[in-house]
Amino acid sequence: MRPLLRGVRVPNIKTTASKKAVPMPFHGTVTIPMSMHIGAAAEPIVKRGDTVFVGTKIGDVGGSISAPVHSSVSGRVSEIADITTPDGAMCQAVKIESDGKMTPDERISPPQITGTDEFISAVRESGIVGLGGAGFPTHIKYEGCKGRKIEELIVNAAECEPYITSDTRTLLDRSDELLFGIEAVREYLGIKRVIIGIEKHNRAAHGALENMLNQHPKTELKLLSDIYPQGAEKVLVYHTTGKVTPAGKLPLDVGALVSNCTTLAEIGKYLKTGMPLVSKCITVDGGSILDPKNVIAPIGTPISALADFCGGTVGDPYMVLFGGPMMGLTIENADTSFVMKQTNAVTFLSEKEAARKRETACINCGACANHCPFALDPRAFLRAYRCDNVGELGRLRVDICMECGCCSFICPAAKPLVETNKLAKAKLRAYLDEKRAKEKQEGRRERDK
Amino acid sequence: MKRLHIGSAPHICTGRTTRGIMLDVIIALIPTSLAGIIIFGIRAVFVLLAAVLFSVLAEYVFCLVTKRENTVGDLSAVVTGLLLGLNLPANTPIWQAAVGAVFATLVVKCFFGGIGQNFANPAITARIFMLVAFSNLANAAYPTLVDTVSGATPLQILSSGKLPSFFDLFFGLKGGSIGEVCIFALLIGGIYLIVRGVILPHAPVAFILTVFGLSLLYEGGDIASALAWCLSGGVFISAIFMATDYSSTPITPMGKAVFGVGAGAITVLIRFFGTYPEGASFAILLMNIITPFIEKITARRPFGSEVRVNE
Numbered sequence: 174m175r176p177l178l179r180g181v182r183v184p185n186i187k188t189t190a191s192k193k194a195v196p197m198p199f200h201g202t203v204t205i206p207m208s209m210h211i212g213a214a215a216e217p218i219v220k221r222g223d224t225v226f227v228g229t230k231i232g233d234v235g236g237s238i239s240a241p242v243h244s245s246v247s248g249r250v251s252e253i254a255d256i257t258t259p260d261g262a263m264c265q266a267v268k269i270e271s272d273g274k275m276t277p278d279e280r281i282s283p284p285q286i287t288g289t290d291e292f293i294s295a296v297r298e299s300g301i302v303g304l305g306g307a308g309f310p311t312h313i314k315y316e317g318c319k320g321r322k323i324e325e326l327i328v329n330a331a332e333c334e335p336y337i338t339s340d341t342r343t344l345l346d347r348s349d350e351l352l353f354g355i356e357a358v359r360e361y362l363g364i365k366r367v368i369i370g371i372e373k374h375n376r377a378a379h380g381a382l383e384n385m386l387n388q389h390p391k392t393e394l395k396l397l398s399d400i401y402p403q404g405a406e407k408v409l410v411y412h413t414t415g416k417v418t419p420a421g422k423l424p425l426d427v428g429a430l431v432s433n434c435t436t437l438a439e440i441g442k443y444l445k446t447g448m449p450l451v452s453k454c455i456t457v458d459g460g461s462i463l464d465p466k467n468v469i470a471p472i473g474t475p476i477s478a479l480a481d482f483c484g485g486t487v488g489d490p491y492m493v494l495f496g497g498p499m500m501g502l503t504i505e506n507a508d509t510s511f512v513m514k515q516t517n518a519v520t521f522l523s524e525k526e527a528a529r530k531r532e533t534a535c536i537n538c539g540a541c542a543n544h545c546p547f548a549l550d551p552r553a554f555l556r557a558y559r560c561d562n563v564g565e566l567g568r569l570r571v572d573i574c575m576e577c578g579c580c581s582f583i584c585p586a587a588k589p590l591v592e593t594n595k596l597a598k599a600k601l602r603a604y605l606d607e608k609r610a611k612e613k614q615e616g617r618r619e620r621d622k
Numbered sequence: 623m624k625r626l627h628i629g630s631a632p633h634i635c636t637g638r639t640t641r642g643i644m645l646d647v648i649i650a651l652i653p654t655s656l657a658g659i660i661i662f663g664i665r666a667v668f669v670l671l672a673a674v675l676f677s678v679l680a681e682y683v684f685c686l687v688t689k690r691e692n693t694v695g696d697l698s699a700v701v702t703g704l705l706l707g708l709n710l711p712a713n714t715p716i717w718q719a720a721v722g723a724v725f726a727t728l729v730v731k732c733f734f735g736g737i738g739q740n741f742a743n744p745a746i747t748a749r750i751f752m753l754v755a756f757s758n759l760a761n762a763a764y765p766t767l768v769d770t771v772s773g774a775t776p777l778q779i780l781s782s783g784k785l786p787s788f789f790d791l792f793f794g795l796k797g798g799s800i801g802e803v804c805i806f807a808l809l810i811g812g813i814y815l816i817v818r819g820v821i822l823p824h825a826p827v828a829f830i831l832t833v834f835g836l837s838l839l840y841e842g843g844d845i846a847s848a849l850a851w852c853l854s855g856g857v858f859i860s861a862i863f864m865a866t867d868y869s870s871t872p873i874t875p876m877g878k879a880v881f882g883v884g885a886g887a888i889t890v891l892i893r894f895f896g897t898y899p900e901g902a903s904f905a906i907l908l909m910n911i912i913t914p915f916i917e918k919i920t921a922r923r924p925f926g927s928e929v930r931v932n933e
Contacts, residue, residue: 181636183634184634335634407925407926411925417925418926419926420924420925420927422926490626491626491627492627492628492633494633498631498632498633498634499631499632499633499634500631500632501631501633502631503626503628503629503633504626504628505626505628506626507626522633522634526633527627527629527633527634529635530635530639533640533693533696534693534736534737534738534739535738536640536643536698536737536738536868536869537738537868537873538643538868538873539868539873539874542873542874542922543873543874543875546925547925547926548922548923548924549924550873550922552873570924570927573924573925573926573927578631578632581632581635582632582634582635582636583635583638584635585636585638585639585640585642585643586639586640586738587635589630591631595630
């Protein structure tokens with residue numbers, strides 16, 4: 174076996190791992206964005222004044238890559254407004270005034286599944302997207318399995334970011350649903366081997382998993398080293414199966430299907446009950462939170478309500494993140510940001526935690542390159558980017574960077590390495606697009622002659 | 623809620639800074655500095671102080687004159703000065719140590735763009751400059767002028783075919799530069815740096831093993847002689863502190879190993895076939911010069927790519 178991929182050791186703060194997730198009652202107005210996934214936003218199918226129930230579909234697929242959206246409360250649609258999502262994009266959102274009763278939609282019943290196609294359309298109707306944080310519509314991923322030979326299903330239970338424990342809680346609190354989901358995927362997508370990848374330091378969870386898997390000898394448990402970013406898709410595939418996913422390709426292309434454990438548990442729940450994805454278990458933690466815990470909140474709950482439910486904050490939080498401190502997105506306002514499908518944690522960082530070092534000269538120590546899981550050289554990216562050398566950026570393969578943050582985390586000179594990588598990737602992409610367009614044009618001209 | 627701060631991930635970082643790394647190097651140099659002072663006496667203190675002082679002064683004045691941000695606080699000038707001082711014999715005239723320190727920091731480091739930009743090791747380059755410029759150093763590269771240790775240096779003894787005592791070689795009761803004699807103290811510093819994660823062991827280990835292996839070959843399989851060659855001269859100080867310099871050596875573990883092997887081989891070649899009794903300094907400088915090429919051939923292959931970086 175080839176050597177393991179590099180990474181960094183991040184602080185192992187998992188305060189909330191041992192606390193059972195608590196349902197959070199919310200009876201105010203929820204704001205449900207239509208874009209909680211990668212791809213086209215969903216189209217609202219309700220209008221102002223409509224009465225909806227928990228699980229009523231309020232948005233339908235808006236393109237070839239899209240996912241439907243369901244109401245998370247029962248009540249009345251008060252407004253369809255434009256909001257800004259944490260990634261800075263604008264999208265429509267349906268605001269629903271809760272009647273406080275949380276009445277489920279009476280049409281909800283377990284789906285009838287007889288084959289692969291029914292299974293995939295059930296997954297589409299459930300509104301489930303990649304719950305590890307990326308939010309890629311799950312039914313599209315499963316659709317992609319059809320033409321390919323998939324050798325293994327890899328269940329992503331590696332939760333490598335500091336603070337986040339919502340997947341751990343899935344393993345501990347929802348093991349029945351998880352196993353049900355795994356079995357369904359195994360059966361309907363025809364996958365023989367199932368591997369659950371989990372980090373060694375997550376002892377409570379893998380202890381529970383081992384007991385659980387005694388009844389399921391077909392599912393393997395793979396203990397992984399405690400490095401960050403163990404949960405990154407390509408890293409996980411390599412560390413569980415030894416398969417290298419080529420640059421620009423998907424794990425599916427090497428015959429590996431990766432699904433997050435919470436995604437699979439949601440699939441299990443949908444198949445059992447027919448209740449689509451309307452609430453999320455979210456780790457609410459960070460140096461500013463007084464009573465950190467995992468909460469199960471309706472999708473669309475304002476972030477500030479999460480903080481209030483967790484004892485409030487010590488003074489004003491400095492930074493509020495969707496996700497963990499390594500890859501999380503900062504939000505500008507906790508009152509106008511809302512729980513989304515792919516939200517697995519909201520981290521309230523204190524000023525002390527988020528303090529940045531002063532940027533100094535690069536001392537060429539090579540820590541960035543030597544800690545890069547993908548063996549890239551961020552120090553060279555920085556040089557090439559600052560010299561506007563796009564060709565060099567392409568040769569150095571900046572496109573492979575997954576923006577995990579190891580380089581910036583480790584850099585003693587506090588260089589903005591990940592930021593530069595993101596900018597450099599965009600620059601390279603723009604350059605290649607332009608080049609392609611030009612070639613196409615020239616090709617056309619040639620033909621015209 | 624008050625206005626929140628926004629920024630690009632990651633939002634946390636390690637506490638490690640350039641200053642912290644340099645401080646670690648200084649700490650690692652304390653044992654060998656103390657050993658040098660004990661072995662060579664008060665003269666050694668003056669040489670070390672002069673080298674450090676003038677190195678820092680040179681950087682301070684350079685920043686002042688060129689209207690750059692003052693970078694003395696990162697402690698790298700202290701490291702450069704200290705390393706140079708440790709590479710000088712205790713009887714070096716103070717003014718020469720001062721000139722060498724200014725050369726190291728000003729010419730080799732600052733003129734090339736400051737910390738992280740110098741292609742050659744400042745202390746080693748200044749050491750070689752002094753060897754060429756000041757004939758007293760050139761004529762007797764490793765003179766023994768302190769009373770505690772008299773007679774020829776181990777390298778001279780070895781060249782004449784006799785074997786010095788291993789106890790003396792290991793604990794530094796021999797002639798040579800201030801910081802190179804006490805192997806024991808150097809090893810403590812090296813282990814400290816490895817444990818603290820400041821350096822990787824690849825370059826030093828490759829360097830020392832190469833010197834040992836090639837000496838063994840030259841001595842026709844005589845392990846005691848080969849060991850004595852290793853423990854003599856500047857092999858350990860160069861391997862631990864010079865071959866691990868960040869800006870002038872390769873960054874990948876493989877590149878570091880190649881650097882170590884190359885430096886070890888050049889050291890042995892100069893020792894056995896060259897004019898100078900010691901070749902470690904030249905070896906480091908020569909390898910510094912070919913470092914960009916080593917980096918090119920040892921670049922790691924990005925995960926999932928068929929093309930090697932730099933190809």
